[in-house]
Amino acid sequence: MFYHVQTLQFEAKPDGPDPAFAKRLQEVLGGKWGELTVALQYLQQGWNCRMPGKYKDMLLGIGTEELAHVEMICTMIARLNEGAPLSVQEAAVSDNPMLAAIYGGSNPQHVINNGGGGYYQDSSGVPWLGAYTTSSGNLMADFHLNATAEMQGRLQVARLYNMTDDPGVKEMLRFNLARDHLHQQQWLAAIEQLKADGLEDLPVPEAFPNETEQNLDFAVQYMNCSDGPAAGDGPWASGPMPDGSGRDFSYEESPQPHGDRPVLPPGDPRLYGTPKPDMAPDNP
Template sequence: MFRHQKELQYEVKVDRPDPMLARNVQEVLGGQFGEMTVMMQYLFQGFNCRGEEKYKDLLMDIGTEEVGHVEMVCALISQLLDGASPEDQAKAAEDPNVAAIMGGVNPQQLIVSGLGALPTNSNGVPWNGSYMVSSGNLLADMRSNLHAETQGRLQVSRLYHMTKDEGVRATFRKMLARDRYHQYQWMAAIAELEEKNGVVVPASFPPQAEMESQSEAYKLFNFSEGEQSKEGPWARGTAQDGTGDFEYVSTPKPKGKAPKMAVPAVELHHDLTDKSTDK
């Protein structure tokens, strides 16, 4: 059961309208790593969670908080659009640099939403369910969550420097603080799950099933110009699960044969046969 409370988690109050910034903020609402993505990702992971109740509870706690963050960002966008008009778009386009880079005010915020937020990114591309991850494997999902919070916080940090509006920045600071803590939470969950089951996903896959390929599990192949990658800890030392040692292969050689495809039936019209030999 969900219950909506009218008050926002944190105060949202901009100093002045800024339709151009409103368009940019759409990215952290409906973009790939926006609040809509983490909201849906955590909630679906929570809905589908099996096993220890504490993981489901954590997912539902943070997922429900993200519902509130979606509302906060919508309120921020709406305030940035207050008083905007079609004339604003025309005025912005008078500067050729602004017109070329920004394309002016987002016309959909004027035409479609009536000065409101949209479930889209900053270029008007609708939010997509494929942005979210809910695999049913807790470690895989927690790592995806850490990635999502990492990218989301990075984008809010960049937006922070795109405005001098202290009201907007105050909202961003709250979002940045919460995204930082959410990274801590996912890191803690990841560490606990790795301690329980190991660092490789899925832990339940039988090791004996890949024993014949074990030697291939530790090699870094030099498939690009230069050999700087051999200087990293991923090219030497022991694997994180303690099952083998890394090896750098400077001149990798193929171990398979070139594929030879059969000619398909003529009904598929690949036009691969020599017509001069047809009977």
């Protein structure tokens, strides 16, 4: 259950309007790697977590904080949209190329649909999608996803930081950068803790009975299907594998097929495919 205080976690007040930046800022609200994704993903992982204790508590703790980030960015967007030029005529007034750039670079739905406010869409106006979150039930797999989510998110915020001169916007983004920094660190620390607690190891899932992986070569051999010769120079093509198995990577420069050339059966005649049933060649 949740409680809300209307005071923002951190200030979200621009020094002036910039509807074109408001459009761009949507990416970190409703984009694939935006605040809504991490908020709903961490909460979902927390609710689905089958182990009471520190992991579940952290997932719910950070997930709840991320809701506050959605709130901050939505507020910032509404403030940046003040003074959006409503028409080409307004945009073109007095031969001002900045207004033209703002008009072309702004999001029409911000005014037509939202009356100036923010929404759950990305910087192209594409709606946020439930498929952006993952909660697999395996914490090792999910913590790696959470770590990259914070990396992708911090990268996007750092780029946005370079797309504005507004001191108020930059102030808020510095806060977001700091939190994304922290959260990266936390998920990486949690990955190590999972190993220390003996809960999961590599490869994920460790519990899959590897003795049944009869094709052992396939588990170590890099098959270079492109013609870049340097692919063999990395630590992924020779030397010990990081799974602690004692096995070494190997490198195959000319990978060959190991299967057959498939021939499909002619299909149910009631589906009217090609070939017609009476002319189907002999198929295995």
